[in-house]
Amino acid sequence: MTSRFSPGAFALGALLLTSAQSFAAPCGGGTFEAWLDDFKKEAAAKGISQSAIAAGLTGLALDKSVLARDHAQKVFGQTFEEFSGRMVPPRLSRGSNLLKQYGSVLSRIEQSYGVPGEVLVAIWGLETDFGVNIGKFPTIRSLATLAYDCRRSEMFKAELMDALRIIERGDIAPQEMRGAWAGEIGQTQFMPSSYVKFAVDFDGNGRRDLLRSPPDVLASTANFLAGHGWQRGKDWEPGSANFAVLQQWNKSEVYSRTIGYFATQLSHTP
Numbered sequence: 001m002t003s004r005f006s007p008g009a010f011a012l013g014a015l016l017l018t019s020a021q022s023f024a025a026p027c028g029g030g031t032f033e034a035w036l037d038d039f040k041k042e043a044a045a046k047g048i049s050q051s052a053i054a055a056g057l058t059g060l061a062l063d064k065s066v067l068a069r070d071h072a073q074k075v076f077g078q079t080f081e082e083f084s085g086r087m088v089p090p091r092l093s094r095g096s097n098l099l100k101q102y103g104s105v106l107s108r109i110e111q112s113y114g115v116p117g118e119v120l121v122a123i124w125g126l127e128t129d130f131g132v133n134i135g136k137f138p139t140i141r142s143l144a145t146l147a148y149d150c151r152r153s154e155m156f157k158a159e160l161m162d163a164l165r166i167i168e169r170g171d172i173a174p175q176e177m178r179g180a181w182a183g184e185i186g187q188t189q190f191m192p193s194s195y196v197k198f199a200v201d202f203d204g205n206g207r208r209d210l211l212r213s214p215p216d217v218l219a220s221t222a223n224f225l226a227g228h229g230w231q232r233g234k235d236w237e238p239g240s241a242n243f244a245v246l247q248q249w250n251k252s253e254v255y256s257r258t259i260g261y262f263a264t265q266l267s268h269t270p
Helices: 007-022 032-045 050-057 064-071 080-087 089-101 103-113 117-128 139-148 153-168 192-198 214-227 241-249 253-267
Strands: none
Touching: 032 050, 032 139, 032 153, 050 139, 050 153, 064 139, 080 089, 080 253, 089 103, 089 117, 089 253, 103 117, 103 214, 117 214, 117 253, 139 153, 153 192, 192 214, 214 241, 241 253
């Protein structure tokens, strides 16, 4: 699609950009409250409604436990044999049962996105034990804390903006938006940017609900993989194009291999 140049649109865009830059919240320098006030102005300049800003950011406080976890992160050190041996066998029976339980949904998802159910159920199991352990950290507070900290401020500011967009479009109420300490949401742990880009309403209830709706969760995960180049009907062995897509899900080769191994085991269960 082509578009014609509009001087007025250009001027408006430049004004909004200038406004957003003038409100840019510098990380770490002042108090968290001052940073948050600047962020609210920046969010408004980027088109986020005052109602979503108020709903998401009113009364927010810094979470030092999130900073402690972020600063204490260690490099993933387990071998594939160690990690897969610990993670897959305890989840295989439950995964096999869910593969059958959601068989018709998974079949429709594969028709739509080309991703087999075994891969989706494997991710579901590894990420949150099939939705049992989605995390209890308030997402907005975690993201604001990490955006205020100067280690990866711009990345987490962008994620915080997208979390407000999720609130704005009515997918999740702010008080229900809880997950892992670094801001991942839902039963397969989407960052807000991925939620905004790839979440789909597969059960047809008008909301993209990755907290409670397995059809939405599984279809959204398939949409993510398809959006990163998943090839319909191809395998996912290490070295394949589809394995490279699994590494877009999680850059750890050990984790990606474990997804593939789990999926293969599920495909062989009766």
